[in-house]
Amino acid sequence: MVKALLEVKNLRTEFHTEEGVFPALDDISFSLNAGETLGLVGESGCGKSVTALSIMRLLPYAGRITRGSIYFDGQNLLKKNEKEMRKIRGRRLSMIFQEPMTSLNPVYTIGDQVAEVIMIHRNTSKKEALAQAVKALEMVMIPMPESKIKEYPHQLSGGMRQRVMIAMALACNPEILIADEPTTALDVTIQAQIINLMLKLKEELGTAIILITHDLGVVAEMAQRVAVMYAGKIVEMADVQTIFEGALNPYTEGLLKSIPSIEQEGKKLHVIKGSVPHPLHMPQGCSFHPRCPYVIDKCREVPPGLINVSATHYVCCWNINREVKQ
Amino acid sequence: MSNLLQVQNLKKYFPIGAGIWGNPRQQVKAVDGVTFNVKEGETFGIVGESGCGKSTLGRVILHLLEPTSGKILFENKDISHLSKEGLRQLRRNMQIIFQDPYASLNSRMTVSYIIREPLVVHGIGTRKEQDERVMELLNVVGLNSSHARKYPHEFSGGQRQRIGIARALALNPKLVICDEPVSALDVSIQSQVLNLLQELQSQYKLTYIFISHDLSVVRYISDRVAVMYLGKIMELANKSDIYRQPLHPYTKALLSAIPIPKVKAKREKILLEGDIPNPASPPQGCRFSTRCPVVQKGCAEEEPEFKEVMNNHFAACHLIR
Amino acid sequence: MPQVEVVLAASPKKNNQVRYWFKLLTRNKSAFVGAVIFIALILVAVFAPLIAPYAPNDMDPGKRLQPMSDEHYFGTDGFGRDVFSRVIYGTQVSLGVGTSVVLVTTVVGIILGLLSGYYRFLDNILMRILDGLMAFPAIILQIAIMAVLGARFINVVIALAIVYSPRMARVVRSAVLVQKEQQYIEAARSIGANDLRINLFHLLPNCMAPIIIQATMIFAYSVLAEASLSFLGVGVPPEIPSWGNILEEGRVFIRRAPWMITFPGIAIATCVLALNMFGDGLRDILDPKIRKKQN
Numbered sequence: 046m047v048k049a050l051l052e053v054k055n056l057r058t059e060f061h062t063e064e065g066v067f068p069a070l071d072d073i074s075f076s077l078n079a080g081e082t083l084g085l086v087g088e089s090g091c092g093k094s095v096t097a098l099s100i101m102r103l104l105p106y107a108g109r110i111t112r113g114s115i116y117f118d119g120q121n122l123l124k125k126n127e128k129e130m131r132k133i134r135g136r137r138l139s140m141i142f143q144e145p146m147t148s149l150n151p152v153y154t155i156g157d158q159v160a161e162v163i164m165i166h167r168n169t170s171k172k173e174a175l176a177q178a179v180k181a182l183e184m185v186m187i188p189m190p191e192s193k194i195k196e197y198p199h200q201l202s203g204g205m206r207q208r209v210m211i212a213m214a215l216a217c218n219p220e221i222l223i224a225d226e227p228t229t230a231l232d233v234t235i236q237a238q239i240i241n242l243m244l245k246l247k248e249e250l251g252t253a254i255i256l257i258t259h260d261l262g263v264v265a266e267m268a269q270r271v272a273v274m275y276a277g278k279i280v281e282m283a284d285v286q287t288i289f290e291g292a293l294n295p296y297t298e299g300l301l302k303s304i305p306s307i308e309q310e311g312k313k314l315h316v317i318k319g320s321v322p323h324p325l326h327m328p329q330g331c332s333f334h335p336r337c338p339y340v341i342d343k344c345r346e347v348p349p350g351l352i353n354v355s356a357t358h359y360v361c362c363w364n365i366n367r368e369v370k371q
Numbered sequence: 372m373s374n375l376l377q378v379q380n381l382k383k384y385f386p387i388g389a390g391i392w393g394n395p396r397q398q399v400k401a402v403d404g405v406t407f408n409v410k411e412g413e414t415f416g417i418v419g420e421s422g423c424g425k426s427t428l429g430r431v432i433l434h435l436l437e438p439t440s441g442k443i444l445f446e447n448k449d450i451s452h453l454s455k456e457g458l459r460q461l462r463r464n465m466q467i468i469f470q471d472p473y474a475s476l477n478s479r480m481t482v483s484y485i486i487r488e489p490l491v492v493h494g495i496g497t498r499k500e501q502d503e504r505v506m507e508l509l510n511v512v513g514l515n516s517s518h519a520r521k522y523p524h525e526f527s528g529g530q531r532q533r534i535g536i537a538r539a540l541a542l543n544p545k546l547v548i549c550d551e552p553v554s555a556l557d558v559s560i561q562s563q564v565l566n567l568l569q570e571l572q573s574q575y576k577l578t579y580i581f582i583s584h585d586l587s588v589v590r591y592i593s594d595r596v597a598v599m600y601l602g603k604i605m606e607l608a609n610k611s612d613i614y615r616q617p618l619h620p621y622t623k624a625l626l627s628a629i630p631i632p633k634v635k636a637k638r639e640k641i642l643l644e645g646d647i648p649n650p651a652s653p654p655q656g657c658r659f660s661t662r663c664p665v666v667q668k669g670c671a672e673e674e675p676e677f678k679e680v681m682n683n684h685f686a687a688c689h690l691i692r
Numbered sequence: 693m694p695q696v697e698v699v700l701a702a703s704p705k706k707n708n709q710v711r712y713w714f715k716l717l718t719r720n721k722s723a724f725v726g727a728v729i730f731i732a733l734i735l736v737a738v739f740a741p742l743i744a745p746y747a748p749n750d751m752d753p754g755k756r757l758q759p760m761s762d763e764h765y766f767g768t769d770g771f772g773r774d775v776f777s778r779v780i781y782g783t784q785v786s787l788g789v790g791t792s793v794v795l796v797t798t799v800v801g802i803i804l805g806l807l808s809g810y811y812r813f814l815d816n817i818l819m820r821i822l823d824g825l826m827a828f829p830a831i832i833l834q835i836a837i838m839a840v841l842g843a844r845f846i847n848v849v850i851a852l853a854i855v856y857s858p859r860m861a862r863v864v865r866s867a868v869l870v871q872k873e874q875q876y877i878e879a880a881r882s883i884g885a886n887d888l889r890i891n892l893f894h895l896l897p898n899c900m901a902p903i904i905i906q907a908t909m910i911f912a913y914s915v916l917a918e919a920s921l922s923f924l925g926v927g928v929p930p931e932i933p934s935w936g937n938i939l940e941e942g943r944v945f946i947r948r949a950p951w952m953i954t955f956p957g958i959a960i961a962t963c964v965l966a967l968n969m970f971g972d973g974l975r976d977i978l979d980p981k982i983r984k985k986q987n
Contacts, residue, residue, distance in 0.1 A: 235647075237643075303562040314562040493884060
């Protein structure tokens with residue numbers, strides 16, 4: 046069996062706020078193989094961005110990883126100091142963010158910013174780095190890269206800026222790319238371009254991708270495996286086809302049914318009643334139970350563990366063998 | 372069904388780079404000649420990407436922005452230029468639900484006052500009657516009376532949006548403009564709010580203009596849909612025609628770009644080249660000519676006419692006969 | 693909205709506003725210390741007749757220029773008046789000036805700031821006038837106005853108010869410019885609210901934070917300015933025991949009786965320092981909350 050490129054085990058990340066300490070991530074475990082695309086899906090507050098920041102060790106000051114391990118290529122990232130992490134970030138482990146408008150520094154040219162990544166990790170001269178930057182911009186299909194490197198972020202459109210971010214992230218050919226809602230802020234037609242680009246680059250470079258998004262459509266197009274998160278836990282994990290056609294967790298099922306689609310024309314939209322609980326007031330037992338249409342007594346008392354339904358399908362639920370409501 | 376609203380060749384230009392007294396050097400043509408009717412009781416969807424002018428259009432109809440030229444008729448009365456009193460009357464008939472549940476409520480006001488304020492402004496009812504109405508509205512949108520004395524920051528996004536809906540309904544309007552009302556909400560909350568909007572529509576006989584960039588949501592809730600691009604309507608038809616038989620190349624590209632939550636959904640993806648042009652300098656001729664996958668010679672020379680090409684199906688394209 | 697900030701911003705605020713504010717205040721050392729000292733000064737001003745052993749203008753020519761003693765904690769001045777009592781009563785003057793100036797500048801500043809922020813065509817005119825006023829060094833302008841009006845308590849307040857109102861107006865104007873573009877203002881227009889209602893009920897309440905901070909700063913400036921003007925002889929009339937006047941009288945006796953300038957000097961410094969600390973602390977308390985709220 047091929048050893049996984051990234052293995053996250055029992056990760057727990059807490060946030061210290063004025064009102065108390067709460068777990069943003071509560072015992073997360075998943076793995077990522079080389080060249081694979083894993084979709085991390087969930088709604089706001091579920092912890093998917095926190096997962097990315099925890100892996101990159103870029104948590105804000107209030108966040109702390111209190112338990113678990115993150116093995117990247119056999120080494121525990123949590124045991125590394127900041128200097129060692131800086132060697133890894135951008136070089137072997139890269140991230141692109143949701144808002145291309147604010148993730149680029151407005152006072153430096155595009156060329157300078159892409160070249161910076163190259164200079165830090167490849168130890169080249171500025172001239173050489175700029176030449177490589179042009180190649181990186183070509184790779185993300187930015188027209189006329191030689192003149193674009195002299196432009197500033199505000200002169201580019203949202204789609205272009207996102208391409209620049211992708212170029213920066215992939216400039217040193219990292220093994221893993223974490224993409225945090227890369228297309229959410231973009232228009233639909235631009236989103237299609239970026240998804241296409243990412244698929245193409247994945248083919249060419251063989252990068253493994255952790256794709257964080259709330260858009261199930263994007264996940265269906267890009268991911269091979271999917272992990273669904275709710276309130277800081279992974280509630281279901283399987284290959285993409287199983288998730289869309291054979292989901293067993295009630296939250297996943299509810300989420301899929303809530304998306305307006307052709308089949309639901311005219312009928313009322315399926316609704317998951319209630320809303321996400323406040324992190325400081327998590328219900329006892331399963332955190333989804335107050336909203337679950339299939340709740341049984343056990344759900345209210347004991348939090349369910351991850352059950353191995355098949356070799357690749359994990360579900361977190363007590364009531365898997367239930368009759369599915371239409 | 373009669374026409375509740377008629378828009379005729381509506382234009383809204385924004386000057387940029389204006390001196391204090393001189394003429395502006397450039398104009399952003401946010402809405403550049405839009406014509407359509409909205410029937411009483413229907414949901415009219417307006418869909419498009421950034422820069423297409425849909426939000427501006429909504430605001431001009433409501434007179435939050437003044438039209439540059441063109442006509443707006445409400446219940447067959449010309450409301451294009453209104454006096455102060457006329458505007459006040461208009462506000463009772465037309466309301467708007469905003470996109471951002473966090474920014475559209477005054478964080479210093481209680482929920483009760485936010486919903487009551489429209490009644491206070493228009494001098495409707497005694498204080499007691501106003502309070503009763505507030506309670507009624509809270510119940511109707513799925514909140515309860517204990518929420519009245521709280522402040523917006525104590526609520527979630529979905530709940531805040533409900534408060535915004537309650538406020539919009541306070542004056543019993545006939546037309547409600549929904550400007551991306553669910554775009555800022557999570558998927559599971561979106562469905563709650565969309566269901567609520569539909570219930571309210573049938574309960575209060577409302578007419579909606581539903582503006583969104585999310586084609587799936589627009590498809591679900593609208594009766595007819597207009598597709599906008601760079602300030603003009605490219606195609607307008609009823610829902611099933613637009614989604615099953617799109618005629619305009621832009622509509623086709625837009626529809627094919629939506630990621631479908633289905634694995635291996637086999638379909639041909641039309642990928643558009645390049646970016647959306649700058650609304651301050653739209654392309655010559657047909658606005659879509661710079662990105663159109665089936666562009667022909669002549670498309671960039673003359674602007675296509677927006678006309679009825681099939682039964683109740685309008686489009687602006689030279690290539691559609 | 694970034695995930696992390698959703699989580700942090702979702703922390704529930706206590707419904708009891710007073711308790712919440714108190715908790716915030718005590719957490720910020722700067723604000724707390726500043727507030728405590730300032731409140732102490734207010735109490736001194738209010739209970740001056742009870743605290744001061746002598747009347748401020750009681751002269752005792754036999755006991756001129758006496759150093760600190762059990763009978764006269766701060767010694768006596770050139771007329772045999774008890775410096776301690778004079779400094780105590782001086783608190784009334786300084787705080788009185790501060791309060792009056794703050795009241796006037798806040799009202800004037802809010803009006804001017806709202807008008808310039810909301811109406812663009814007024815903005816240009818008003819701002820240029822205010823810029824002109826602010827171009828003068830404060831003390832010079834104050835002296836000039838006092839020279840025209842004459843040395844009286846009320847004129848000091850007027851002079852300071854004229855000089856400091858532009859600062860408040862600018863602060864209000866910037867806050868208004870930001871808030872004006874927010875969606876809740878658009879919402880207020882959509883329900884039919886007129887300009888007055890929008891300015892008073894929607895804009896102003898959301899601009900209070902910078903106004904409050906600026907008010908504490910103006911209070912501090914006023915105390916200092918009054919002392920300076922009185923020291924120069926163009927402030928409050930000499931029969932009123934203001935800290936500046938006491939300083940001025942002590943100037944001549946600086947070698948023989950240094951206590952005459954030391955204690956009013958300490959009083960001024962303490963008051964201004966307390967206000968600055970309070971203002972700084974307030975800024976820290978209010979700013980991150982503003983950012984959080986807008987999230």
